[in-house]
Amino acid sequence: MSSVTVKIPTPLRPITSGQSEVKVEGATVGEILRTLDSQFKGFGERVLEDGKNVKRFINIFVNERDLLLKWRSHPSCSRRGTPSPDDLR
Numbered sequence: 001m002s003s004v005t006v007k008i009p010t011p012l013r014p015i016t017s018g019q020s021e022v023k024v025e026g027a028t029v030g031e032i033l034r035t036l037d038s039q040f041k042g043f044g045e046r047v048l049e050d051g052k053n054v055k056r057f058i059n060i061f062v063n064e065r066d067l068l069l070k071w072r073s074h075p076s077c078s079r080r081g082t083p084s085p086d087d088l089r
Contacts, residue, residue, distance in 0.1 A: 004032060012047075015040045029060060 006022050016022055024039070026032035037044030044051055047058045054060065 002027065006032065006036065012043070015043050015046065029062070 003023055003025055006024060008016050008020055008022060013020065022036065022039075024032055024035045026035050033044065033047065037048075047055060049055050
């Protein structure tokens with residue numbers, strides 16, 4: 001598992017006690033989001049639908065690459081739904 005820096009957008013900073021960046025351990029987007037939710041009560045409620053799929057208005061970037069854009073443009077993707085964090089690579 002590696003340590004990553006997650007940049008927290010302004011609307012979510014009250015959940016992270018005002019922190020604009022948080023370092024967490026995780027190998028996948030799903031692990032990282034679950035770790036953030038366990039460390040910061042309410043984080044998962046703000047970014048996940050029913051604790052499973054990424055909400056439509058949330059964007060997830062890894063090294064400046066928009067993972068949701070890639071996911072939504074894949075031919076096998078159902079564009080009506082939203083991905084689970086574990087679907088994002």
